[in-house]
Amino acid sequence: MSTGDAQRGGAGASTLPDAVDVVVVGAGLAGLRAAQTVARAGRSVVVCEAGDGVGGRVRTDLVDGFLVDRGFQILNTSYPALRAAVDLDALDLRRFTPGAAVRDGDGRLHRLADPRRVPTWAPRTALDRLLGPGDKARIGALTLRSLVVPPARQARAPERSTADELARWGLGGTPTETFLRPFLAGVLGDRDLETSSRVFSLFWRSFARGDLTLPSRGIGAVPAQLAARLPAGTVVVDTPVERVAPGRVETARGAVRAGAVIVATEGTSASALLAGRVPPPRTFALTTTYHVTAEPPTRRPLLHLDGAGGPVVNTMVLTAAAPSYSPDHRHLVASTVLGAEPLPGSELRAELTRIWGTPVGAWDELATVRVPHALPAAVPPTPEGLRRPVDVGDGLFVAGDHRDTPSTQGALVSGRRTAQEALRFLARDA
Incomplete structure (x- = not known):
């Protein structure tokens, strides 16, 4: 079938x-x-x-035996409505590491993970120099706030843009530009971080509580x-x-x-x-390009981000988490840019070579998926409670x-x- x-x-x-x-x-x-x-x-x-x-x-399409999702997709298991509507066990979920790898402007790769969820990565994350100790503490405080404040209160909190909310927590500048902006741009489709702080707060809570997964069959x-x-x-x-x-x-x-x-x-x-x-x-567009390679750039199921602010907001080896996305021994890499048009092939390969730190010229392009109305923009002002x-x-x-x-x-x-x-x-x- x-x-x-x-x-x-x-x-x-x-x-x-x-x-x-x-x-x-x-x-x-x-x-x-x-x-x-x-x-x-x-x-x-x-x-x-x-x-x-x-x-x-x-949706998921079958392309030359590979499972190709309709653009960048991640299923967060913390969503209450998801748990109420479907049988998560029947989906045979495959989990990504709760964190990210970030390539900075100097070419260094930083691997960060939530120390609560991946204790073995705690020393690595604590010692990594992408973010300073104060920045990590502020992100921790923001995360704690999102966990302890009830969702109904977060949906009715005083409203500002996500960029202004991050600045209010002392996370403007380096933390936003190297880590938070590329991460949130892929999730929200919003590079300028205009999204309501109410929406951001609820998203951040879901990341802190849930596993980031994909069903084994897409x-x-x-x-x-x-x-x-x-x-x-x-x-x-x-x-x-x-x-x-x-x-x-x-x-x-x-x-x-x-x-x-x-x-x-x-x-x-x-x-x-x-x-x-x-x-x-108003909507945000996303375009995802899928490549096939015999040798993956990593075998870690980890989202990779461009901390240098390039056009690729994220890239990941889907088969590192879900080998079932491939019909054979080859690996499937998904890379996403904002907007309804893909990067020209040579430019995309140059960006991926830089982010992954390895040549990608031998990768075969499998498919490009344009989603012109991928996400509705949730920018201020939004209704209290976020329900229209x-x-x-x-x-x-x-x-x-x-x-x-x-x-x-x-x-x-x-x-x-x-x-x-x-x-x-x-x-x-x-």
Whole structure:
């Protein structure tokens, strides 16, 4: 079975129903979680997906036998909504070392790890000179604060940009430029660190609490599991939605009547389908290039960052953590830049040679994945609690990480709470 087949999950119905209680538009994480919530409440639901499988921006493709995720993906096991929605053990998670390797502007490589999580690395991390003792102590204090302050308070705290928040903790300058900016740019898609300090605080908490992992069969195993738990025929793929109206969804394969409609697509397409009832969010683009090599630059499952501020925000040997991403003895390296366009091949190879400290000219380029709307920008001002309205009136609802936080957690929470709002609407309308 190919990865694409696996990601059909509960999909495959050849015809659309004439009418259901709820139509969900989009089979990404938010849409699948919404459908799951509706189905568990005993209501009928169908999910219309334009693509040939589930997952949206969280998919895995099979390319020459290799598992190729849709861009830079890391699954954080600390997310409560993830634990509530899926069976993590069934995903056969493969873990990365909780830390990073940083190549500084002088060409030195620094390997840092969370001493709480990797005690054997504590002496190495304490003695490493990328960050001074005071900087390490301040990062420790920031981490402690993120762990002890309840998430609800963090989501309502006084707001500033992430850059200003780091400066407030005395972490401007070298700590930000050599370590925090390249790390956070890859996670948030935001090199300027304009992201709300509320969002940053919750992200930092998740990194401190959870394991950074990938399912052995690719990130697409997450939506595939969600889809497989839905009633047979719930998800209808290859069914682009052309128009959404109160009580009716028109698709390329026919129309469906519904008591409620949940649009759970990426934010810009959701805005278009809802005819401007919600404004399109600003988004960040990411582009990831995958290379194959017989000899890996490292066998450590560790994220590598460019502390010199180059265009590559991160690069990692995926097969160091998850050998199953390769069909044979070769290794798969993923490297990500900000924006919707990859670096020219020669420039990318030069940057990777510098970051890895070894020639990469013999690496074979396998695939380049552009994700133009990878992450919604969560810049100030954000609503207290970080939750935007999901009921847009007339039985129409909107779900997605653009309504909560730009993360797996945000997408799953949004799907569940939007479905609950739709169920309340149906109960009132009965």
